[in-house]
Amino acid sequence: MSGLFITFEGPDGAGKTTQLNRVAEWLEQQGFAFVRTREPGGTKISDSIRTLLLNPENSEMANETEVLLYAASRAQLVSEVILPALEDGKIVLCDRYVDASLAYQGYGLAYPVQQIAAINRFATTGVQPDRTYLLDIPVEIGLRRVFQKRGSAPDRIERKDITYHKSVRKGFLTLAKKEPERFCLIDARQGEDAVFSVIQSDLKRHFSLGGN
Ligand SMILES: Nc1ncnc2c1ncn2[C@@H]1O[C@H](COP(=O)(O)OP(=O)(O)OP(=O)(O)O)[C@@H](O)[C@H]1O
Numbered sequence: 322m323s324g325l326f327i328t329f330e331g332p333d334g335a336g337k338t339t340q341l342n343r344v345a346e347w348l349e350q351q352g353f354a355f356v357r358t359r360e361p362g363g364t365k366i367s368d369s370i371r372t373l374l375l376n377p378e379n380s381e382m383a384n385e386t387e388v389l390l391y392a393a394s395r396a397q398l399v400s401e402v403i404l405p406a407l408e409d410g411k412i413v414l415c416d417r418y419v420d421a422s423l424a425y426q427g428y429g430l431a432y433p434v435q436q437i438a439a440i441n442r443f444a445t446t447g448v449q450p451d452r453t454y455l456l457d458i459p460v461e462i463g464l465r466r467v468f469q470k471r472g473s474a475p476d477r478i479e480r481k482d483i484t485y486h487k488s489v490r491k492g493f494l495t496l497a498k499k500e501p502e503r504f505c506l507i508d509a510r511q512g513e514d515a516v517f518s519v520i521q522s523d524l525k526r527h528f529s530l531g532g533n
């Protein structure tokens with residue numbers, strides 16, 4: 322596999338999509354071949370699973386079902402999009418990946434993280450990111466950003482209580498501590514330009530993705 326796999330993680334509303342779009346724009350200006358995708362979703366089947374997962378009417382969804390549906394959506398995305406792109410030497414930018422399941426379903430739902438990791442190793446055939454930008458933000462600020470942006474009703478995950486979201490954030494920070502060589506931890510309370518500048522410098526330093 323010769324491509325480069327970059328993921329964006331963090332609590333809801335941290336600014337992941339905003340930063341992924343900026344990186345994509347920057348790579349495009351330099352003529353790099355890249356693929357942009359997101360989780361859950363990114364393929365026809367994965368998008369259908371996303372609808373099931375986020376629909377607030379599915380409030381009876383068992384936690385085990387939730388874990389497996391995120392993994393199923395991911396399995397399809399890896400098989401249909403991520404792996405072929407990496408094998409083709411492309412850069413893959415992905416809005417959330419396995420770390421989200423470890424944080425939301427592992428730490429958030431209090432399942433053993435090793436168990437969630439094992440399910441996801443199967444789902445992804447072991448495909449792992451080369452670099453992960455963890456945009457860290459207090460959950461109150463992140464959720465406020467989400468609701469201000471959208472103005473629509475919160476989805477099934479967003480409507481979980483604040484204690485849950487705080488466990489998720491703590492989970493992300495624990496993951497970053499365990500793998501400091503893969504994670505780049507960024508304070509996402511900063512303005513968009515400041516956050517982008519950290520990511521841009523890091524990409525230049527680690528992967529020689531040059532340009533201005
Ligand atoms: N650094 C920032 N400072 C202030 N507002 C920001 C910043 N980054 C993004 N936003 C705004 O916050 C909102 C959420 O941003 P964005 O969709 O990028 O976050 P996200 O982490 O992808 O959200 P989600 O978890 O819902 O996918 C948007 O309105 C966006 O313009």
Ligand SMILES: Cc1cn([C@H]2C[C@H](O)[C@@H](COP(=O)(O)O)O2)c(=O)[nH]c1=O
Binds near residue numbers: 360423
């Ligand atoms: C991949 C993944 C996501 N989630 C949660 C996180 C968010 O609340 C939603 C996805 O919505 P977004 O607006 O596109 O970020 O799903 C999760 O709980 N577990 C996962 O593996």
